[in-house]
Amino acid sequence: MSAFWITLNFVLVLLALYLTVHLYQRIRLLQQKGSGQSAQEAQQLLAEHIEAVRLENEQFLAEVRGLLAKQAIEIEKASTSKRTEKMNAQVKATEKKTEPEAVSGNHSFADTLNDQKEQLHKAVKSKPPLSSVSGTEIPENEWMPPIDNVKDQVEESPFLHAMKLKEKGYSTTEIAKEMNRGKGEIELLLKLHGKV
Structure with a gap:
């Protein structure tokens, strides 16, 4: 009878050992699957976030381009209106100058033109040309941001x-x-x- 109990005990110990090894292997497989899934899920979340940021950046760039276009149009309108005002003021000034001169007869039309030509040369010489680092001139109608109004801001992510x-x-x-x-x-x- 004791041989039966010893054999039964040995079989039960072997069965317990087999089940322990089997459960250990199942747990390892589940852990590997879980880590693989979490890494895959993190990659998917990161890809979605990158796509959202890309779309947001494209939308922001479109808004900035629209604002720059509006500002360029406004600057162009302002500069053309200033030019026309200057031209009108110069025409009025020349008309006022020519009327007294015609009456007095002291200055001729050629003298008036020479005076205006000298004033124009003085104005051109007093303004230094805008040039970049390479030495090429920048056209007047090209928009440059006002540097005095630039302020640094620190934004929280x-x-x-x-x-x-x-x-x-x-x-x-x-x-x-x-x-x-x-x-x-x-x-x-x-x-x-x-x-x-």
């Missing part, structure tokens, strides 16, 4: 802003409203934070 709001206890919908972004984009940012 959307990722950091979303994380700060999340730490304050805001929900995903509230964060999206606060940042003027889509709920999906905010969810993506928060999911990426968990993966990093």
